[in-house]
Each structure stands twice: as C-alpha cells, then as structure tokens.
Amino acid sequence: MTLPLRMFYIAIVQVILTSFIIYYLVTSQYRELSGMNVKTLESFFIAQKEQELKNYTSIALSSVEHIYKLSEETNQENQINVADIFENIRYNADDGYFFIYDDKAIAIVHPIEPDRVGESWWDLEDDNGDKIIQILLENAHNGGGFYQYKWLKPSEKIKADKLSYSTYNEKWQWMLGTGVYLDDVYAQLDNLNKEIDNHINYTKQIILIVALSSIFFIFLFGIAVNLNNKRRAEAKISELGQRVIDVQEAENRHISRELHDGIIQTLISIKYSLEATGMFLLQNKQKKPAPLKQAEENLAFSIQEVRRISHHMHPQILDELGLSSAIESLAIDFSKQTGVQINVTKPVLRKLLPDFINTTLYRVVQESLTNIKKHANASNVLIDIAMQESCLTLNIKDDGVGFDTKARKQKGNNGIGLRNLAERVEYHSGRFTIISSDKGTEIVVNIPISSFAKDFHQIITKVK
Amino acid sequence: MNLNTNEKIQRTITVLLVDDHPMVQSGLLACLKYYDDIDVVGLSIDGKDALDKVGELKPNVILMDVSMPLMNGIDATEIITEQFPETKVLIFSMHDSSEFVHSAIQAGASGYVLKDTSSEEVYCGIKAVAEGSTYFSRSIAQMLIQTPLKQEYERLTTREQGILSYVAQGFSSKEVATKLQISFRTVDAHRRNIKVKLNIESLADLVRYAINHGLIK
Numbered sequence: 001m002t003l004p005l006r007m008f009y010i011a012i013v014q015v016i017l018t019s020f021i022i023y024y025l026v027t028s029q030y031r032e033l034s035g036m037n038v039k040t041l042e043s044f045f046i047a048q049k050e051q052e053l054k055n056y057t058s059i060a061l062s063s064v065e066h067i068y069k070l071s072e073e074t075n076q077e078n079q080i081n082v083a084d085i086f087e088n089i090r091y092n093a094d095d096g097y098f099f100i101y102d103d104k105a106i107a108i109v110h111p112i113e114p115d116r117v118g119e120s121w122w123d124l125e126d127d128n129g130d131k132i133i134q135i136l137l138e139n140a141h142n143g144g145g146f147y148q149y150k151w152l153k154p155s156e157k158i159k160a161d162k163l164s165y166s167t168y169n170e171k172w173q174w175m176l177g178t179g180v181y182l183d184d185v186y187a188q189l190d191n192l193n194k195e196i197d198n199h200i201n202y203t204k205q206i207i208l209i210v211a212l213s214s215i216f217f218i219f220l221f222g223i224a225v226n227l228n229n230k231r232r233a234e235a236k237i238s239e240l241g242q243r244v245i246d247v248q249e250a251e252n253r254h255i256s257r258e259l260h261d262g263i264i265q266t267l268i269s270i271k272y273s274l275e276a277t278g279m280f281l282l283q284n285k286q287k288k289p290a291p292l293k294q295a296e297e298n299l300a301f302s303i304q305e306v307r308r309i310s311h312h313m314h315p316q317i318l319d320e321l322g323l324s325s326a327i328e329s330l331a332i333d334f335s336k337q338t339g340v341q342i343n344v345t346k347p348v349l350r351k352l353l354p355d356f357i358n359t360t361l362y363r364v365v366q367e368s369l370t371n372i373k374k375h376a377n378a379s380n381v382l383i384d385i386a387m388q389e390s391c392l393t394l395n396i397k398d399d400g401v402g403f404d405t406k407a408r409k410q411k412g413n414n415g416i417g418l419r420n421l422a423e424r425v426e427y428h429s430g431r432f433t434i435i436s437s438d439k440g441t442e443i444v445v446n447i448p449i450s451s452f453a454k455d456f457h458q459i460i461t462k463v464k
Numbered sequence: 465m466n467l468n469t470n471e472k473i474q475r476t477i478t479v480l481l482v483d484d485h486p487m488v489q490s491g492l493l494a495c496l497k498y499y500d501d502i503d504v505v506g507l508s509i510d511g512k513d514a515l516d517k518v519g520e521l522k523p524n525v526i527l528m529d530v531s532m533p534l535m536n537g538i539d540a541t542e543i544i545t546e547q548f549p550e551t552k553v554l555i556f557s558m559h560d561s562s563e564f565v566h567s568a569i570q571a572g573a574s575g576y577v578l579k580d581t582s583s584e585e586v587y588c589g590i591k592a593v594a595e596g597s598t599y600f601s602r603s604i605a606q607m608l609i610q611t612p613l614k615q616e617y618e619r620l621t622t623r624e625q626g627i628l629s630y631v632a633q634g635f636s637s638k639e640v641a642t643k644l645q646i647s648f649r650t651v652d653a654h655r656r657n658i659k660v661k662l663n664i665e666s667l668a669d670l671v672r673y674a675i676n677h678g679l680i681k
Contacts, residue, residue: 319531350620
C-alpha cells in the first residue's frame with residue numbers, strides 16, 4: 001500500500017523537475033539562437049543601410065561632378081552652386097538630406113536646420129558625450145566612414161538613431177555627409193524580439209500544460225491503483241473470512257459426526273447393556289433395582305442432550321438425505337416452536353449438491369427463519385427449492401412486516417447475519433437477493449448449475 | 465427364555481444386523497438373545513457390506529441403521545428391496561425426523577424403530593415385519609399421522625436418479641443393468657417410474673432434463 005503511494009509522489013516530483021529542466025534548456029537555447037539571428041539580421045540591415053548611403057552619396061556626387069570637375073580650388077561661385085544643389089537633394093521622404101561642414105566644423109550646408117550654417121560645431125556632443133562632428137570629420141579624412149548617433153528626425157521632430165556616412169572633398173576641403181534613420185530597423189528588431197518572447201511564452205505554456213496533465217494522470221492512476229488495491233484487499237479479507245467459515249463448518253460437521261456416530265452410539269450400547277441386565281434379573285425372578293432404573297433414565301437424558309448438541313453443530317440429515325429434506329425438517333421444527341405455517345416445495349431430484357453448498361443454503365434458511373421469528377411477525381412462510389433455467393433457486397417468502405433493507409445494512413445489527421450469508425452465497429458463485437416491503441420479505445438465492453453439476457457424479461457413485 | 469413359550473412352534477426369524485458401531489451391535493445382541501424366536505445370523509458394518517451379505521445369508525429381516533459410512537441405510541434399503549424382495553427391512557436409527565421416515569418408506573423399508581426405545585420394541589418390530597406387516601415406534605407412528613407422506617412419492621429416489629444419469633449419458637437399459645448388477649426388467653421398471661414422476665415421455669427430453677438439472681457433467 002505505502003510503496004506505490006510513495007512511488008507516485010516520486011513520479012510527480014520527477015515530472016515537475018523534468019518540466020523545469022526542459023523549460024530552462026529549451027528557452028535558453030532558443031533565446032541564444034534567436035539572439036544570434038537578431039544580431040545577424042541587425043548587421044544585415046545596417047550593411048544594407050550603409051550600402052544605401054554610399055549609393056546616395058555617389059549619386060549625389062555624380063550630379064555635381066560636371067561643375068566640380070571644371071571648377072578651380074577657390075571658385076566661390078561654383079562652391080555656392082554645388083552647395084545649392086546639395087541643399088535641395090532629398091530622399092526617403094525628406095528624412096534623407098546632405099550636409100556639408102568644413103575642416104573647422106563650420107556648417108556650410110544643412111537644409112533641415114539652416115540656422116546651423118556659418119557657425120562652428122566643433123564641440124557638438126551627443127548624449128554619450130561623443131563629439132559628433134569631429135568623428136564625422138575624422139571618418140571623412142580616413143577615406144569615408146560610418147558613424148551612428150542620435151539626431152533629430154525631420155519627419156517626426158524627435159531624436160532618433162541615425163547612421164551617417166561622411167566623405168571628404170580634398171579640392172574644397174569639405175566634408176560631405178548624409179544619414180539615414182534607423183528607428184524603423186530597430187522597430188522591426190523589437191517586433192522580432194517580441195515574437196521570440198511570445199514563442200517562449202507559448203513553449204512555457206505547452207510545457208506547463210503537459211506537466212500538469214501528466215501530474216493529473218499520475219494522480220488519477222494513483223487513485224485507481226489505490227482503489228483497486230483496496231478492493232483487492234477487501235476481497236482477500238472476505239475470501240479469508242469465507243475460508244475460516246469453511247473450516248469452521250467442516251470442523252462442526254466433524255465434531256457433530258463424532259458425537260452422533262461415536263458417543264451417542266456408545267451411550268446406546270450402554271443403554272442396551274443396562275436393559276440386558278434388567279432382563280437377566282427378570283429371568284432370575286428379581287426386580288429391577290432403583291439405581292438401575294435411575295441410570296437408564298439419566299442415560300436417556302444424556303442421549304437426548306448429546307443429540308441436541310450434535311444436531312445444533314451440524315444436522316446429520318443434511319449429509320444423509322440432502323438439502324430439501326433437511327430444510328423440510330427444519331421447517332417442521334420451526335412450525336412446532338412458533339406456530340407459523342410453513343410450506344416447503346421440494347424439487348423432484350435429491351442429493352444434487354455438494355456439502356459446502358448444502359451447508360450454506362441450510363444456514364440461509366436457518367438464519368432467515370430466525371429473523372422471521374424475531375422480527376417479521378409473520379403467519380405464513382413459503383420455502384421453495386427448485387431448478388430454474390440451469391440454476392438452483394431457493395426462495396424464502398414470508399408475509400410479515402418486512403424491513404428497510406438499507407437501514408438494516410447501515411445499522412448493521414441483525415443484518416449482519418444475512419449479510420454474512422449473502423457473502424457466503426456469493427463466495428460459492430451464487431447470487432443473494434433480499435426484497436422487503438411492508439407486505440413481507442423475500443430472500444432469493446440462486447446457485448448456477450455449473451457450480452454443482454460436477455459433484456453429482458461423485459455423490460451418486462458414492463451411493464452406487 | 466420363557467417370554468414366548470406359548471408360541472414355541474413358530475419358526476425362528478433370521479436377522480441380519482447392520483450397524484457401523486460394534487458396541488451397539490453387542491449391546492443389542494445381549495438383549496435379543498433373550499428372545500428364542502429370533503436368530504441373528506449375521507453382522508454387517510455398512511450398507512455396502514450388507515448388500516454382499518444379504519445374497520449370501522438370505523435373512524428374513526434386516527435391522528438397518530441409517531447413518532453409516534460408504535452407503536447409508538436408506539440407499540442400501542432401496543437396492544436390497546429391489547434385488548431381494550423376500551427380505552424385509554426394519555430401519556433402526558437415532559433419526560426421528562419425518563424426512564428420514566418418509567425416505568425410508570419410499571426406499572422400501574417395512575418399519576422404523578428408534579434406537580433409544582426398548583429392545584422389546586425392536587423385537588416387536590422384527591416380528592411384525594417378518595410377518596409381512598409394517599411396524600413403527602410409537603413416536604414415529606404419531607409423527608406419521610401428523611405429517612403424512614405427501615408428494616414424497618413424486619420425488620425420485622437416489623437409485624432412480626442414478627439410473628436417470630446413466631440413461632442420459634447414453635447407456636442402454638441392458639448396460640445399466642450390468643453396471644448395477646440388477647435385472648434388465650428392474651431397470652425398465654425404474655425408467656417407467658422416472659418417466660411418470662418427471663412427466664416426461666421421450667428419451668431426448670429425459671436427457672435434456674438430466675443436463676438441465678446437473679445430473680451429467
């Protein structure tokens with residue numbers, strides 16, 4: 001009993017632990033993998049943007065090339081023309097524009113924030129304290145490079161991540177730069193991260209559901225096993241009880257027979273010896289002395305007593321004449337005692353049943369009659385023993401007050417006898433039914449033919 | 465012994481005493497020896513043994529106990545009265561319930577005497593039965609008046625049931641006769657009785673009946 005229960009606890013703990021470990025491993029692996037993917041995707045996006053910027057820059061440059069090529073180093077007019085052209089180039093719906101600073105970080109072109117033009121922004125810092133223009137200039141001097149920082153996005157008027165490409169113009173000592181805003185990239189990546197989180201959540205839920213249902217099933221199984229065990233244990237106890245009764249009945253039968261065939265016969269022989277003594281005295285013209293008479297009387301009493309005890313333990317008639325005769329005899333005695341009219345219907349056949357069924361059915365009738373005497377207040381009892389559809393049926397019916405079968409069972413008082421008998425009948429593969437109403441009680445016992453047919457041959461060959 | 469001096473001319477009655485208890489036998493013998501017209505010619509300790517001795521001793525009367533090992537007195541009575549109709553059976557038993565008496569009468573016993581009555585009653589019983597009449601102890605007679613034989617004759621006897629079982633198993637009357645060491649005619653008579661008691665005409669119905677009632681495996 002305790003061992004399986006402990007095993008179920010272990011199984012449940014195991015399921016919980018396994019679920020946690022699986023959850024941890026799966027999510028961490030998934031997070032790592034998707035983290036790598038996101039990083040790759042990010043660099044891919046950035047690389048794309050970089051290529052884009054380079055392209056824009058080269059397109060823009062090619063659009064001013066005709067002026068620039070012809071121009072001298074310090075041709076102010078050409079410079080202004082070129083600046084004008086750059087001033088007006090737009091892409092990405094106004095968010096893409098070009099800016100030009102000179103070596104001293106003085107803004108020359110800045111179409112979105114024109115008030116910057118003409119002033120030096122050498123020390124302009126972003127939120128991290130990096131000098132933006134200096135870095136852009138440095139990148140430009142190094143043959144072109146990218147730099148990421150935060151800058152006002154024109155279309156939304158808020159600061160956003162911006163990736164800028166800056167190149168250097170040797171002839172005019174200009175730094176030409178342009179940039180794209182990365183907020184859409186990051187929004188996309190954020191979405192991706194959110195999706196990953198959703199996936200992990202989903203996995204978590206599935207593992208949770210699987211674990212819970214496993215625990216639930218283990219629990220159910222445990223209950224089932226427990227119930228089954230309990231039922232089996234009860235069946236075993238009941239069977240053991242029935243075996244004890246078997247042994248008891250056999251023992252009773254044995255003692256009863258010993259009394260009847262041993263002691264009583266000895267007493268009878270003594271009786272005849274005493275009688276022979278009396279006859280001997282009579283032959284010699286002597287009267288029977290009083291002590292001899294006394295002895296004969298006492299002996300007769302002893303014989304009756306031993307007979308009574310023997311009969312109480314096990315009625316010999318059951319073994320000698322079979323069940324229906326024994327029941328008939330029981331009924332006659334009962335009628336004499338109580339005045340209740342009993343009618344017994346017997347089958348045409350006799351001695352069909354093996355001893356154990358004989359004894360069981362006899363006890364059923366005995367107990368039923370005892371109940372009728374004590375509680376039923378009946379005036380008529382019908383006992384019917386008959387073969388019906390390959391089944392031996394014993395039916396005991398009275399016209400008494402009846403009883404509530406359920407209440408009797410719960411109270412457990414006088415019902416115990418009948419319940420034990422029911423168990424006993426079922427032990428011999430029979431069926432026991434009680435029907436009770438205020439018009440009387442009916443007890444029906446059915447014994448299938450299969451449980452005694454095999455014994456008839458032994459009974460009949462014993463007699464042959 | 466001078467108890468019966470006035471009937472001295474009468475023939476002696478031979479008696480077989482069947483009782484599984486030697487002490488009862490010797491006790492009863494001690495009493496019966498005082499009666500001149502009774503001669504206990506044999507002792508037997510159970511029904512089966514009695515069957516063998518009856519053929520050999522041909523007694524007038526068998527004093528038959530009921531509860532005995534191997535074969536009880538009632539079943540033995542049935543077979544003996546069937547095989548030796550000349551021999552009368554007087555049941556000599558402790559059992560006083562009507563069932564025993566009814567069964568004994570049905571088996572063919574001529575009388576029923578209780579063991580705990582006097583030896584004189586046993587003597588009277590033997591005498592009466594030997595003359596071809598019946599004899600019952602006073603209490604038994606009283607009981608027979610109270611609970612007369614009802615449908616007892618409707619029930620099959622042990623012997624009839626045995627024969628029904630054989631017949632249902634497919635044995636012919638001849639084979640059954642050989643098996644039970646009785647005459648072919650006796651078996652036929654039994655078969656007729658069985659058919660009347662069960663109210664069955666055909667052999668097929670007999671077989672079905674035997675199967676339905678567990679007489680055949």
